[in-house]
Amino acid sequence: MGQRAGEDSEQTEDVPGPRRRTGGRSARVRTAVLTATLDQVTEHGIEGLTIGDVAARAGVAETTIYRRWGTRTALIAAAITELAAAGNPVPDTGALRSDLRVLAEQVSRLISTPGIARLVGTSIALSADPEVDAARRRFWHDRFEVSARIITAAIERGELPAAADPRAVLETLSAPLYFRLLVGEKPIDDAFIARCIDDTLVLHGHV
Incomplete structure (x- = not known):
């Protein structure tokens, strides 16, 4: 019954009308689905990802996902792109050393998040798929x-x-x-971050 309700709601959403607003439910559905996709991939990997599980987790109908993204790999590609767009704000402390420290801490938090390593591995494993490969490239480029x-x-x-x-x-x-x-499977501590910053500044001619 829950799925049927979701389908009815989505059908209502698709009815065009002069008062339809940009964003709103459509944006919320997109966010919920892509978040659910990232959660599923990071927890279970690509082998454990199904459209049904994502739909249940996001609280939408499976038909919604198929209509908007079409395939499982297209959904993963969109989720990876969304992860890049949801990055941390750019540091602006007024000094390079402190900016690099904030950035390094952001990177460390990202890759220390449970499941991120699995997500990175999934995107590499699916690099033969043009959609996923393009999303992975956009992620790093962005x-x-x-x-x-x-x-x-x-x-x-x-x-x-x-x-x-x-x-x-x-x-x-x-x-x-x-x-x-x-790769090394070792924790990133303050001393290691400080060493990375020092090496970077020396190598690139920090004044």
């Missing part, structure tokens, strides 16, 4: 693009040489964090 503002601001303040490559700086900082947790 994170680098947003975080690059930190490096650009540091160059403008004279803390880094004008030739500094924002992406290279960010890779130097974040790569050891991902490796330590996802």
Whole structure:
């Protein structure tokens, strides 16, 4: 009965009318479904993800998901893109070292979240699927693009040489964090973050 109600509600939503507002229920349904997808993938992996489970978790009809996303891989791709869009605000402390610390702490919290390693692994395993691969690329591209503002601001303040490559700086900082947790399976502590920041500043000519 719960599913039937969901279907009726979604059918009502689809009826066009002059007073239909942008967002509203449609936006809430999208958020609920993508959140449920991320939760399912991080908890059970792609092998444990079903449209039915996602629908039940999100409180919507399965038909809603099929109509909007069509396939399971398209749904995962959309969820990965949503994760990138829901990132942390860009640090703006006024100094490169403290900006890098905030950023490193954000990265550490993200990859320490239960299930994120499984999600990363899932996106790589499904990289042969064009939709998932495109979403994975957008995820990393968007994170680098947003975080690059930190490096650009540091160059403008004279803390880094004008030739500094924002992406290279960010890779130097974040790569050891991902490796330590996802490959080395060791916790990221304050001392390790401080070492990553020091290495990054020295390598890229911090003034």
